[in-house]
Amino acid sequence: MSNLIFRNVRHQYDGVNSVDIEYLEVGAGKLVCLLGPSGCGKSTTLRLAAGLESPMSGEISIEGEVMANDRIFVGPEDRRVGLMFQDYALFPHLTVEDNVAFGLTQLGGKERRARARAMLETVGLAESARKYPHMLSGGEQQRVALARALAPSPRIMLMDEPFSGLDVVLRNRVRDETLTLLKEMGTTVLMVTHDPEEAMRMADEIVLMRDGRIVQQGSAGALYNRPVDAFAASFLGDVNTVTAHRNGDIFETDLGPIPVSAASNGDTVTDILVRPEAIRFLPVVNPEKPTGTVVLSRNLGAYSLVDVQFESGMRVTARVASMYQPKVGTSCSLSLNLSGVFIFPEPGNAQYVDKPISNTN
Numbered sequence: 001m002s003n004l005i006f007r008n009v010r011h012q013y014d015g016v017n018s019v020d021i022e023y024l025e026v027g028a029g030k031l032v033c034l035l036g037p038s039g040c041g042k043s044t045t046l047r048l049a050a051g052l053e054s055p056m057s058g059e060i061s062i063e064g065e066v067m068a069n070d071r072i073f074v075g076p077e078d079r080r081v082g083l084m085f086q087d088y089a090l091f092p093h094l095t096v097e098d099n100v101a102f103g104l105t106q107l108g109g110k111e112r113r114a115r116a117r118a119m120l121e122t123v124g125l126a127e128s129a130r131k132y133p134h135m136l137s138g139g140e141q142q143r144v145a146l147a148r149a150l151a152p153s154p155r156i157m158l159m160d161e162p163f164s165g166l167d168v169v170l171r172n173r174v175r176d177e178t179l180t181l182l183k184e185m186g187t188t189v190l191m192v193t194h195d196p197e198e199a200m201r202m203a204d205e206i207v208l209m210r211d212g213r214i215v216q217q218g219s220a221g222a223l224y225n226r227p228v229d230a231f232a233a234s235f236l237g238d239v240n241t242v243t244a245h246r247n248g249d250i251f252e253t254d255l256g257p258i259p260v261s262a263a264s265n266g267d268t269v270t271d272i273l274v275r276p277e278a279i280r281f282l283p284v285v286n287p288e289k290p291t292g293t294v295v296l297s298r299n300l301g302a303y304s305l306v307d308v309q310f311e312s313g314m315r316v317t318a319r320v321a322s323m324y325q326p327k328v329g330t331s332c333s334l335s336l337n338l339s340g341v342f343i344f345p346e347p348g349n350a351q352y353v354d355k356p357i358s359n360t361n
């Protein structure tokens, strides 16, 4: 059974739509990330699921039980959902164990203690039970917050930017540990993030939002490799915008000819989006290939980013193996891997370059 479903849910602040979701489903045991730019309605969606906001119209259900519609509204305390926010707000005057036991009001003293201990064991902090929050690192405090949220066995965990208070190194580790734990426990999770990398690392499914609406929903691979529009393509990863002139079934570009399916619209000039890793950098000039000049070269450890300018003035960034770090001023040739090339003739109506994927050799 699906755990959380939104149907035609609308919410407004001051008469302006903040969320307008036709259908959203978080399947049992899945981790779904709400992703999108600031103000797109991610937190409002989470607050609606938690019962901290009431929808103007539509229906929200958990495990088939209606939580909110035009007649019913179940308050947050009765939804059996776990909440975790950026500011995980542990009680400073309570021990770690008492923090975890805090929400277990329906259990007797002994059971409460046992459950809190078991949860601390699960997050690897059993030996810190008697400490106070200020005696723990940021990552450990975050784990206490997770234990506290999971202790009452919520039907679904709702997490709003839970890792954004942690520094980068810690964030990656805590994120991976949290993910492992949530998966082991089979917990259903709806999580908010504005960071595409975080969403791609964590999520079974990403829900990309803009202006309160869902733009695209699917796996990280689907969103990255088959974006529905230019917004989706550029939100999930870097893209180069390349001007293309149509000539029959070919778009002529500075990066070489790109075949176009016959279904494409009749535009003669259009923008084509190209992922940096789809541009292959050829260190030796090949007169048969598009050729330009290196204008910027950065080694980022795992790979290099190389900016190449063409005679036309157009400039693209190629992502290449870090062993290549060509000098500025070097002439070079490029070739394209068509799997990272997107053509969007009309908003929301993606065209993909003819498959199977091949290079424009």
Ligand SMILES: Nc1ncnc2c1ncn2[C@@H]1O[C@H](COP(=O)(O)OP(=O)(O)OP(=O)(O)O)[C@@H](O)[C@H]1O
Pocket (backbone or CB within 6 Å): 013, 014, 018, 036, 037, 038, 039, 040, 041, 042, 043, 044, 045, 194
């Ligand atoms: N309490 C409020 N009163 C009025 N407007 C609000 C309130 N909370 C949010 N909004 C507005 O609703 C819209 C959606 O906000 P929301 O916080 O859900 O976005 P978000 O995607 O979570 O943004 P962020 O990533 O910045 O947290 C925004 O336009 C915001 O300004």
